Amino acid sequence: MKKSSGSFWKWFGSRQARRAIFSLVLFVLLWELASRSKAWFGVETPWIGKIPAPSAVLLSWSGLVGDMSYWQSWVMSGMRVLSGFFAAMIIGIPLGLAMAVSRTFHGVAFPTFEVLRPIPPLAWVPASIIFWPTQEMSIAFVTFLGAFYTVVINVVGGARSIDVRYFQAAQAMGSSQWDIFRRVVFPAALPSIVVGAAVGMGITWEVVVAAEMISGGGSQSGGAGGGLGFFIWNSYLGGSYEQIVVGMISIGIAGFICSEALRHFGSYLTPWLKRR
Amino acid sequence: MASGTTTTARPAVQAGEIVIDNVSKEYGTGTLYKSVVTDCSFTIERGKLTVMIGPSGCGKSTLIRLLAGFEKPTSGTILLNGKPVTGPGRDRLVVFQETALFPWMTTYDNIMYGPRARGEDNEQARSQAEFLLEKVGLRQFRDKYPTQLSGGMQRRAELARAMINNPEVMILDEPFRGLDEMSKELMWEYYAKLYEESRRTNFFVTTDIDEAIFLADRLLIMSNIPTQVCAVMEVDLPRPRRLDDMVDSERANQIKMAALSVLHREAMKSFSGGSRAASDFIDAYSKRMSKSDT
Numbered sequence: 001m002k003k004s005s006g007s008f009w010k011w012f013g014s015r016q017a018r019r020a021i022f023s024l025v026l027f028v029l030l031w032e033l034a035s036r037s038k039a040w041f042g043v044e045t046p047w048i049g050k051i052p053a054p055s056a057v058l059l060s061w062s063g064l065v066g067d068m069s070y071w072q073s074w075v076m077s078g079m080r081v082l083s084g085f086f087a088a089m090i091i092g093i094p095l096g097l098a099m100a101v102s103r104t105f106h107g108v109a110f111p112t113f114e115v116l117r118p119i120p121p122l123a124w125v126p127a128s129i130i131f132w133p134t135q136e137m138s139i140a141f142v143t144f145l146g147a148f149y150t151v152v153i154n155v156v157g158g159a160r161s162i163d164v165r166y167f168q169a170a171q172a173m174g175s176s177q178w179d180i181f182r183r184v185v186f187p188a189a190l191p192s193i194v195v196g197a198a199v200g201m202g203i204t205w206e207v208v209v210a211a212e213m214i215s216g217g218g219s220q221s222g223g224a225g226g227g228l229g230f231f232i233w234n235s236y237l238g239g240s241y242e243q244i245v246v247g248m249i250s251i252g253i254a255g256f257i258c259s260e261a262l263r264h265f266g267s268y269l270t271p272w273l274k275r276r
Numbered sequence: 277m278a279s280g281t282t283t284t285a286r287p288a289v290q291a292g293e294i295v296i297d298n299v300s301k302e303y304g305t306g307t308l309y310k311s312v313v314t315d316c317s318f319t320i321e322r323g324k325l326t327v328m329i330g331p332s333g334c335g336k337s338t339l340i341r342l343l344a345g346f347e348k349p350t351s352g353t354i355l356l357n358g359k360p361v362t363g364p365g366r367d368r369l370v371v372f373q374e375t376a377l378f379p380w381m382t383t384y385d386n387i388m389y390g391p392r393a394r395g396e397d398n399e400q401a402r403s404q405a406e407f408l409l410e411k412v413g414l415r416q417f418r419d420k421y422p423t424q425l426s427g428g429m430q431r432r433a434e435l436a437r438a439m440i441n442n443p444e445v446m447i448l449d450e451p452f453r454g455l456d457e458m459s460k461e462l463m464w465e466y467y468a469k470l471y472e473e474s475r476r477t478n479f480f481v482t483t484d485i486d487e488a489i490f491l492a493d494r495l496l497i498m499s500n501i502p503t504q505v506c507a508v509m510e511v512d513l514p515r516p517r518r519l520d521d522m523v524d525s526e527r528a529n530q531i532k533m534a535a536l537s538v539l540h541r542e543a544m545k546s547f548s549g550g551s552r553a554a555s556d557f558i559d560a561y562s563k564r565m566s567k568s569d570t
Contacts, residue, residue: 165376168346172364173390173441183389187380272380272421 060242084143096155146207147200158192292444299352330498
């Protein structure tokens, strides 16, 4: 804990951090200027003029911070993303490894996989609403699909491109098949698994938001706590443009937290890659 | 580390004679048919360092895969201590052209791979691993990953990873290729010393004549097409070998000249046969000649 906060302050003082802060501040200032130009200078900035100013968004946000249903939306979307994501990992990684290791299994499973893969997850929304007993399950299923294909493809690709000399060396030193799988195939495929997970996580957030908008975010529960996607949609229907932007930024932050956490966990799992 | 482990850890002199008898290896059929090794016969003598030299593309790497058991010959037999080779085994370990250290393991874990694979992660194996780390000069790099090591260190780590399994025969496929001139020569001395201490059977493949003569007890010169041994030379230089001695050695120079003239003859033969490798061969030959003139 102490070490990580130390490296944060080190980062905070760096040139990289100054540039990042400069970039964000400039962006917010220009946005404020552009959306308030009509009030201030009498000239409306095209397109951006319709978007609420960051100060207005912040004001609206401050009103929501105490609102439990706003946080409920975070939790709902987060749960859906995590359940879909972990399901994709738990099913996708073994499936991908099995396809990479066994020629027979690859021959049987891969064609079907390749036919289903181009179907966008969102095209599954109506079907999954029909087939799954609860709305929650259908959203989680669609989210799962978003990450699943990417994870599998990366695992198969990673495990199949392992240098044959690693197998030869392991075999010559007396490794059993299981030992080769555990100590050669799996670690060699791990970097691709991490990449697949990172990409999959990004797709999961895209999919969950769209799925929540389409499905009405669990209208049975009275619209409250329908996830961030539904929060945005609801704000749009209610005409609260500030809240639309609040919802958008919330998703940005949530996605950022998820991919940062994953990145750290990924480099913890593959320590041989980072210290080049 | 502890000096007490030194005596127990020193490898015993091994048996390990390989007889290659009339071995051929062909790939593909029809228009893709290619015969890489044809009726090749030679012996890798017990306890000696046999070096095979020949131009690139003459089938040396194929021979190594056959010796290691990664592939099976189309015809002919390979016998280790009189028994036919049927697959890969720890009695014949290969050190590859490019490093095949596992990138996800530290130096120590790489060296311990063999013992652990056989369920022998015991005190004896661990002290042997520490001993070998010390011996190849990588004790400070025990917990580093291969990407953090230099090219020469990687090669030494790989030698240690093979040696801990105490193979009867060590097979090395151009192991020092791609190293810079300085580290290469250091590695020659290093490797020669390791061999001189263990005296296990070593089979070393190279394209570099200086490397071949510095290391070899016996020198096998390969012809290009077909892959066959066209000359065997005994390199009767004293051991232990040191680079300084070799530079001034009259005998080393004689052997080199003799070897080069065989290589040159082979080059001319394959040149008239229209071989791709021939021009490389002649280039290398003329370079070596001018180098040894000065």
